[in-house]
Every structure is written in structure tokens, then in C-alpha cells.
Amino acid sequence: MLPIDLEILKYIFFEKHMYAFKLRPYLNTNQYHELYKKLSIQEHNEDLLKMPIQAAPFTIFDLETTGLLPELGHEIISIGAIRIQGTSHVSYKRFHQYVRPIRPVHQRTLNLTGMTRKDLQGGHTFLEAYDDFMEFSKDTILVAYPAAFDMKFLQTLLKRWKLPIDTPPSIDAQKLVKKMYPNHKYQLDSMIASFGITQLERHHALNDAIMTAELFQHILNDIDSYGIKTVEDAIGWIQS
Structure with missing residues (x-):
């Protein structure tokens, strides 16, 4: 792995332009234009923020x-998600897709994730x-651990693909943990x-999303004692 300063220079002077060149064919497809239009007119359900946090619909996801x-130029190569309804049992509605990258993937990444080059070659485009993830998570609050990383990654990829930035309501489960369990x-x-969550x-x-969903339900069971009643309360508390 290159030192970060050399990696920055490599990306700015070579890889950024190569990446943009490789993206061009995708930007002229019907699929691109349809997703662009969908993101342009999309309105998120603000009523979700007023819902009791222990009953609200959530999509717990991981990248x-x-x-x-x-x-x-780092890319998403897999998205996993699971939907839950507040503190009720973890839903069987699950989402998992491999995402075919634009640039070659280093072998160390494959070793870490257990993916194969065949998995990625057969994956979906970003x-x-x-588009599929948007449909899966529609009318829910997004949750990730940490959301600060995952949401930024998604939004940076949208910008790189010259798509409108999507800003669905989200909760950073890691920040809640820091607030609620400081020890x-x-x-x-x-x-x-x-x-005592089963280790996958x-x-x-998908495995990380499932484990995060179980952890998040423990958080929801405890959060009432902190005076948090609604999704909006939780988001404001995190930001305070």
C-alpha cells in the first residue's frame, strides 16, 4: 500500500481522469437517466422523524x-441491509448485492471480505x-455503524457518478453507543x-447489517431511559 500522500498524487494526476473516462459509457444509458430523474424528484417522508423511535421503520445497512x-476513488463493492420495525423482531426482508467496481480490486480486499473476482464481475453496476437499495429502504430511516462513514461514502459515489446527492434521514448507531454506553x-x-449477539x-x-440490527434493537430497548422518544429526538441528541 502506498503512503497516503503518494496515493493522493496518484489519484489526482492519473486515476481520477481514468475513472472519469471509464464512467462515460454508463452516463449515456437509459438506466443512468432514469436514476438521475428519480433522485431529482425524490422527496423523503419527513413524518418518519416524528415517529416513536421504538416503533419506527429502519433499514440497517453496511457497505x-x-x-x-x-x-x-475507493469504491463500494457490496451492500447489505435488513429492515426492522422498531423493537420488534429482526425482519426476514434482507438485501445483499455485489457491486461491480470500475477499478481493479486489490487481493488484500478480497481476502478481507471473502469475495472473489467472479463475485464482483457478476455484480451489479453502482x-x-x-437504485435497488433506494427501493428496498424506501420510507425507512437509514442506520449504519458508523453512518458518518457509510452515508459519506454513498454520497461521494453519487457525486462521482454525476448524480443528485441523496440525503435520506439517517441515524449513526455508533454515536448512540458512545452516548449511551460510555464505559x-x-x-x-x-x-x-x-x-451476547451471535457472531457471524x-x-x-449482510452479516454486519444483521449484527448491527440486533445491536440497534438493544439500543432501542434502552433509549427510553435517556428521554429519547422520537427519531428526531435521537438525531438531535447525537448532534448535540
């Missing part, structure tokens, strides 16, 4: 990526995957162990 810096280690693995294979987007 697997080729790196941590979408500004340097346009297809994001715990806040890494996902530590919280999974603390709450990590760095698999």
Missing part, C-alpha cells in the same frame, strides 16, 4: 469498500445497486460481544 477514502468499547465487535462472519455486508 464493503475497496478502501476508506471515497475521495481517492447505478443498479443504488464500553464502541467498536462493533466489542459491542456484539457485550450484548465479519466484513460481509
